[in-house]
Amino acid sequence: MRFAALFFCLAFCGFAHATPVSLIPLPAQLQLAKGSFKVDEKTSIRVPANDQAASASAQYLAGLIASTRGLHLGVTDAGVASQAIVFQRNPKLAHAEGYILDVTPKGIRIEAHDDAGLFYGAVTLFQLLTPNAQHGEVQVPALHINDWPRFAWRGVMLDSARHFQAVDKVKQLLDQMAQHKLNVLHWHLTDDQGWRIEIKRYPELTRIGAWRTPPDAGHDGEPVRYGGFYTQDQIRDVVAYAAARHITVMPEIDMPGHAQAAVASYPQIGVTGKRPPVSVDWGVNPYLYNVDDASFQFIDNVLDEVMALFPSHYIHVGGDEAIKDQWKASAAVQAKLRTLHLKDEDALQGWFIGRIGSYLSAHGRRLIGWDEILDGGVPADATVMSWRGTDGAIKAAKLGHDVVMSPAPDLYLDSLQSQLPDETAGRGPVRSLEDVYRFNPVPAVLDAAQAAHVLGAQANAWTEHMPSMRHVEHAAFPRLDALSEVVWSPASSRDWMGFLARLPAQFQRYAAQQVDYADSAFAPVIQVDANTALKSGKALVKLSNQAGYGAIHYTMDGSAPDGQAPLYDKPFNVIWPVTIKAAVYASDGGMLAAARTRLIDREHLLSRTGAELVNCKGSDFRLHLQPMPDATSMLPVYAVNIFDTCQQYLAAPLDDIASIHVEVARLERNFALAHDIKLVVPRPHSTPHGELVVHLDRCDGPAIASAALPDPANSTRRFALDAALTPQHDEHNLCLVFTAPTDGPLYAFDRVSLIPSSENKAKP
Numbered sequence: 001m002r003f004a005a006l007f008f009c010l011a012f013c014g015f016a017h018a019t020p021v022s023l024i025p026l027p028a029q030l031q032l033a034k035g036s037f038k039v040d041e042k043t044s045i046r047v048p049a050n051d052q053a054a055s056a057s058a059q060y061l062a063g064l065i066a067s068t069r070g071l072h073l074g075v076t077d078a079g080v081a082s083q084a085i086v087f088q089r090n091p092k093l094a095h096a097e098g099y100i101l102d103v104t105p106k107g108i109r110i111e112a113h114d115d116a117g118l119f120y121g122a123v124t125l126f127q128l129l130t131p132n133a134q135h136g137e138v139q140v141p142a143l144h145i146n147d148w149p150r151f152a153w154r155g156v157m158l159d160s161a162r163h164f165q166a167v168d169k170v171k172q173l174l175d176q177m178a179q180h181k182l183n184v185l186h187w188h189l190t191d192d193q194g195w196r197i198e199i200k201r202y203p204e205l206t207r208i209g210a211w212r213t214p215p216d217a218g219h220d221g222e223p224v225r226y227g228g229f230y231t232q233d234q235i236r237d238v239v240a241y242a243a244a245r246h247i248t249v250m251p252e253i254d255m256p257g258h259a260q261a262a263v264a265s266y267p268q269i270g271v272t273g274k275r276p277p278v279s280v281d282w283g284v285n286p287y288l289y290n291v292d293d294a295s296f297q298f299i300d301n302v303l304d305e306v307m308a309l310f311p312s313h314y315i316h317v318g319g320d321e322a323i324k325d326q327w328k329a330s331a332a333v334q335a336k337l338r339t340l341h342l343k344d345e346d347a348l349q350g351w352f353i354g355r356i357g358s359y360l361s362a363h364g365r366r367l368i369g370w371d372e373i374l375d376g377g378v379p380a381d382a383t384v385m386s387w388r389g390t391d392g393a394i395k396a397a398k399l400g401h402d403v404v405m406s407p408a409p410d411l412y413l414d415s416l417q418s419q420l421p422d423e424t425a426g427r428g429p430v431r432s433l434e435d436v437y438r439f440n441p442v443p444a445v446l447d448a449a450q451a452a453h454v455l456g457a458q459a460n461a462w463t464e465h466m467p468s469m470r471h472v473e474h475a476a477f478p479r480l481d482a483l484s485e486v487v488w489s490p491a492s493s494r495d496w497m498g499f500l501a502r503l504p505a506q507f508q509r510y511a512a513q514q515v516d517y518a519d520s521a522f523a524p525v526i527q528v529d530a531n532t533a534l535k536s537g538k539a540l541v542k543l544s545n546q547a548g549y550g551a552i553h554y555t556m557d558g559s560a561p562d563g564q565a566p567l568y569d570k571p572f573n574v575i576w577p578v579t580i581k582a583a584v585y586a587s588d589g590g591m592l593a594a595a596r597t598r599l600i601d602r603e604h605l606l607s608r609t610g611a612e613l614v615n616c617k618g619s620d621f622r623l624h625l626q627p628m629p630d631a632t633s634m635l636p637v638y639a640v641n642i643f644d645t646c647q648q649y650l651a652a653p654l655d656d657i658a659s660i661h662v663e664v665a666r667l668e669r670n671f672a673l674a675h676d677i678k679l680v681v682p683r684p685h686s687t688p689h690g691e692l693v694v695h696l697d698r699c700d701g702p703a704i705a706s707a708a709l710p711d712p713a714n715s716t717r718r719f720a721l722d723a724a725l726t727p728q729h730d731e732h733n734l735c736l737v738f739t740a741p742t743d744g745p746l747y748a749f750d751r752v753s754l755i756p757s758s759e760n761k762a763k764p
Helices: 002-017 052-069 115-128 167-179 232-243 260-265 293-309 325-329 331-339 345-362 391-398 433-437 469-476 479-488 496-512 530-536 674-679
Strands: 029-039 044-046 074-076 084-089 099-104 107-112 138-147 153-159 184-188 248-255 314-318 366-370 383-386 403-405 454-461 525-527 538-544 551-555 572-575 578-585 591-600 607-609 623-625 638-640 647-653 657-667 691-696 703-708 718-724 731-738 746-756
Touching: 029 099, 029 107, 044 052, 052 074, 052 084, 052 115, 052 496, 084 115, 099 115, 107 115, 115 138, 115 167, 153 167, 153 479, 167 184, 167 232, 167 469, 184 454, 232 248, 232 293, 248 293, 293 314, 293 345, 314 345, 325 331, 325 345, 331 345, 345 366, 383 391, 391 403, 433 479, 433 496, 454 469, 454 479, 469 479, 479 496, 496 591, 525 591, 530 538, 530 647, 538 551, 538 578, 572 578, 638 657, 638 746, 647 746, 657 691, 657 703, 691 718, 703 718, 731 746
Parallel strands: 044 074, 044 084, 084 107, 153 184, 153 454, 184 248, 248 314, 314 366, 366 383, 383 403, 403 454
Antiparallel strands: 029 138, 099 107, 099 138, 525 538, 538 572, 551 578, 578 591, 607 746, 623 638, 647 731, 657 718, 657 746, 691 703, 691 731
16 A cells, blocks of 8 residues: 555656646746736737847747747837737846746736846746647736846856867757756867867967877777867857857866867977877876966967957866876976975966966956866955865855856766666766756855855766767756756745646757757666566566656556556566566656666576676776767767776576676777876786676675686677686675776676576576
């Protein structure tokens, strides 16, 4: 009975929180009234004469409605009238970016004091006009909305340095940001792996620095040459496109570290004077800018062109992960440090950042950097972006600096969204939709005066493991829906179940605009106890999903489950072999998550995918990687720990198991680990390329199987290993270890299968 109650609630409880209007982010104040107003082809949009901003917002609304609902509304400045959508100025409204939206049976009115308020009123009305996937006329419920943002900074960082996105793809992200009332695009344009912005004075930055030769170039789908850059005309176009949607584009030009692409282009600005390649390795590379006058002149000249392209008040200078080995080894840099009477290299970085801050201030701009800029002292007017958790923000706010909350892993969009077998590439730990929704941008330890320094928050789309915009969209949506509510709506209005109830309509808007959102929060998880099933011939099937929301329908005959398929309300027993398929539906019958399938038979009960294995004790680091660093496919992905190759198959049933079959993927080891290289665990190997070794119970337990790894030069990237197992009884943990040399490729488990004796294989 407890199971029945629990899963009935899973299917239906969330629907009680459904609101008559599916708005994201939730407005500050919303009051429903009686009646409704019909919007159809006869409805006009009226704007004040000679008000270009109002006209632009009206045209934006009309264009969105035409493209998503097929409803064409004319825009006119023929004065105020009933039975129309009216945009109007209201100088009495006090909140910046705020608006009032009234719907009555006689018409719709949007009022705002500033241009942004009119625009955001149009965004809210767009959502009211698209409550479902239907086309044509729509009845809008009567209501009164008084709305304004909680925070001024509502951002997204797009990393175009690691993987380059075409201009039209960047614009697609800007379109969705606008529809979520997000107003800062932090554009990461330079790093070790690429320089993406044209600088007229220094053409080598894009002739050389914008391109890299990938590992194993030209093989297995890896491009021979990878890269690209934005011309200055393209950047102006993107900046103008964003501005029309009330989004500020803030550039990031990394310094003093993450400078390898720049140094590859102009070696004289580096510390050693030698030309490195543009990096193919993710992580922390050693190349820094020099600290001599010529290098600062180079940086100043670059910043001059950057400031001419980007009117943003803030210029981001990075400041993160600048390991100081090159500075420590340079006699010239050490002499400079002594001349400046600085105690160490961290203080030298503080001096470096301070000099850049002064240059930006002299040109009417303001410096912002990652929280490492605090380590060596920072200009008094610098703004700090906290990424190493929230400690940097707390320290900065207490020192009187403005801060933007952007902590890892909470707001890192390259964090995995789930542990689903079909989850795309990313890094652990999982940061779910609910994790983002429950994020609080204001740390509780700050008093009111310190909390006032929190400008807002942003999510970061680092693209080491997101090589295409499809990956970015999958990682960003719907987690950006959650972020938009965190940074726009009042904290007191936070309601997780109510938020979920508003998502189905948003998913339909995504579908209409071909946004490749993730359904990870709602996807059905099909659970069975494999060992119990093997012993009994029956499997107890449990269905659930991450969000705990939606109606789960399932089939057992291999057919696709629709809304008429059996509704899951409690665990059920099946006799295997059987194929379970499950999908999740919203209360209106729309699909929340596509069907997932689990085949329950002896072969699958005796196997685990690489994602189902767990790290051995000692390191919790985990990445889900694609076959090649620049692969653009969404699957397959492989779970790896780049520090320790040991993975565990927990509670392996070893009675009558004769051998082990392991499907393996060979991956590129393109990771710059800097000082963390000491954490990599080497394993002794007895064959030239290493082995797969299976240990019993513990990672230092007895070896019960071994198979040699093939020569990477003469084998495919995916291959299988088979090894006889020393006979065992009962259930044991198996530690599976690759002993390959740590200066060679990585190896990942695709699937690990236990193979019964011939007698067992013959059993039904």
